[in-house]
Amino acid sequence: MDEFYSAFSKYNFWDNPSPRLGYLRMEYLNKILQFCNNSLVKVLVGQRRAGKSYLLRQIAYRFIQNGIPKTNIFFINKEFIEFDEIKDYKALDALIKQYKECLKPTGKIYLFIDEIQNIHGWEFLVNSYAQNFAEDYELFISGSNSNMLSGELATMLSGRYISFEVFPFSYVEFLGINALENTKAAYISYMQSGGLPELFSLPNEETKQHYVAALRDTVLLRDVIQRQAIKDPKLLEALFVYVVNTASQLMSLNNITNYFKTKGKKTTYDTVSSYLGYIEDAFIIHKVERYEIRGKETIAGNVKYYCNDLAYKNFLFSGFAYGTGYLLENLVYLQLRRSGFKVYVGVLPNKEVDFVAKKADRLVYVQSSYLLNNELTQKREYSALEAIPDHYEKIIVSLDDVKFGNNNGIKHIQAWDLHSYLEP
Numbered sequence: 001m002d003e004f005y006s007a008f009s010k011y012n013f014w015d016n017p018s019p020r021l022g023y024l025r026m027e028y029l030n031k032i033l034q035f036c037n038n039s040l041v042k043v044l045v046g047q048r049r050a051g052k053s054y055l056l057r058q059i060a061y062r063f064i065q066n067g068i069p070k071t072n073i074f075f076i077n078k079e080f081i082e083f084d085e086i087k088d089y090k091a092l093d094a095l096i097k098q099y100k101e102c103l104k105p106t107g108k109i110y111l112f113i114d115e116i117q118n119i120h121g122w123e124f125l126v127n128s129y130a131q132n133f134a135e136d137y138e139l140f141i142s143g144s145n146s147n148m149l150s151g152e153l154a155t156m157l158s159g160r161y162i163s164f165e166v167f168p169f170s171y172v173e174f175l176g177i178n179a180l181e182n183t184k185a186a187y188i189s190y191m192q193s194g195g196l197p198e199l200f201s202l203p204n205e206e207t208k209q210h211y212v213a214a215l216r217d218t219v220l221l222r223d224v225i226q227r228q229a230i231k232d233p234k235l236l237e238a239l240f241v242y243v244v245n246t247a248s249q250l251m252s253l254n255n256i257t258n259y260f261k262t263k264g265k266k267t268t269y270d271t272v273s274s275y276l277g278y279i280e281d282a283f284i285i286h287k288v289e290r291y292e293i294r295g296k297e298t299i300a301g302n303v304k305y306y307c308n309d310l311a312y313k314n315f316l317f318s319g320f321a322y323g324t325g326y327l328l329e330n331l332v333y334l335q336l337r338r339s340g341f342k343v344y345v346g347v348l349p350n351k352e353v354d355f356v357a358k359k360a361d362r363l364v365y366v367q368s369s370y371l372l373n374n375e376l377t378q379k380r381e382y383s384a385l386e387a388i389p390d391h392y393e394k395i396i397v398s399l400d401d402v403k404f405g406n407n408n409g410i411k412h413i414q415a416w417d418l419h420s421y422l423e424p
Helices: 001-012 027-034 050-066 089-103 122-130 152-156 171-178 184-191 199-200 205-228 233-245 253-262 270-281 311-316 324-338 375-387 416-423
Strands: 041-045 075-078 109-114 138-142 163-165 285-292 299-306 342-348 351-359 362-367 392-396 409-412
Touching: 001 075, 027 050, 027 163, 050 075, 050 109, 050 138, 075 392, 089 109, 089 122, 089 171, 122 138, 122 152, 171 184, 171 205, 171 416, 184 324, 184 392, 184 416, 199 205, 205 233, 205 270, 205 311, 233 253, 233 270, 233 285, 233 311, 253 270, 270 285, 285 324, 299 324, 299 342, 324 342, 324 362, 324 392, 324 416, 351 375, 362 375, 375 392, 392 416, 409 416
Parallel strands: 041 138, 041 163, 075 109, 109 138, 285 342, 362 392, 392 409
Antiparallel strands: 285 299, 342 351, 351 362
16 A cells, blocks of 8 residues: 555645646636536546646645545546556556555545546546446546547436536736736737747747647647557648648648649548548647528538647748738637637628637627738728628727727727637
8 A cells, every 4th residue: 555655646635735736727727616516527628738737736736725635636647657557447447446445535536537538448437437326426537639528428428527628828828927918019929939838938949849849749649640540640740731831721621632642642532531630639720610601500611720729830830931810810719719619710602701709699700800901901801790691799800009999880809808808
């Protein structure tokens, strides 16, 4: 038992008076805590190194602050070597029993299992513990692949889990970490960097570039190439480069496939579709479908992709032509998603609206424009929103120094104030 304690205590709070918690992500923390103290399984999903592990630790520590005994919390991170032998759910079950025998907790037990997708059959254990009427458990799990919320888990835990997608640091968190005021200059600084948490502890641009490159390689290798047994890793990497450098632009799978064929790559429509899907499953890109505004339905065909964080663009491919307007559009998309909206590209006859954002009974039409600095640009951006035949919210987001007044009910939002508008 002493051997067990010494091996796992350093990853837990049992005798640690000053645990490392990182930057407190209060927005996520408050949201998740609203769903605690019940049998619902809390599932945190998002790309690697987006901050899920620290967020789980922050939740656990909040419980301790609220009086939960430290020994009632067991934290397991499948990324650490001490947990390397936990290959399947039976080994995980044995480890939890060993924990209980060693620490003898009484009352509810709180299990935190990080990167659980690396444990074969994990959904069987989660389902069993979530329904255990003889003993009281509350489970918090995380994973770096969107498929963990499909198939078996969705069937087994139907109605008994709630998921939270964890993004890299937002602009508001960027301000907090750097003790900055909310200004246009601060927003542009965020736009030119990114929100990957580790970036804020690295000393210079070269180190940051190496870190982002290593993270990209880790995600593609461990979460895509190895998991999906990719036969053409070079094509996968080339697709990642292509999508990052064409983010915010409408494209079709046929066009992407033909592009690579012209470059001498032997591939097929199905391979390109599968590979892009795998990259999307790893949360480093997001696909946005088109939405026919008048008919109120999604449309097959062309789509847009957005990066999960601009660090991939800024530190890996900064030499490629990529206007500020596209960077802004990517950040607007991410802010909409962070604020809980489902997001589509809006389609009207002969016009396009950058985003149709839906959350519960709220619907917001959004145009993103670098600057509204001339009459032609203003006419183009406003006309798309003016053509929408309903009375839901309509906004234009830009980097203009001057804030324009309402125009036919269309509000102008300066980009650095978008978070306040979406979450008043």
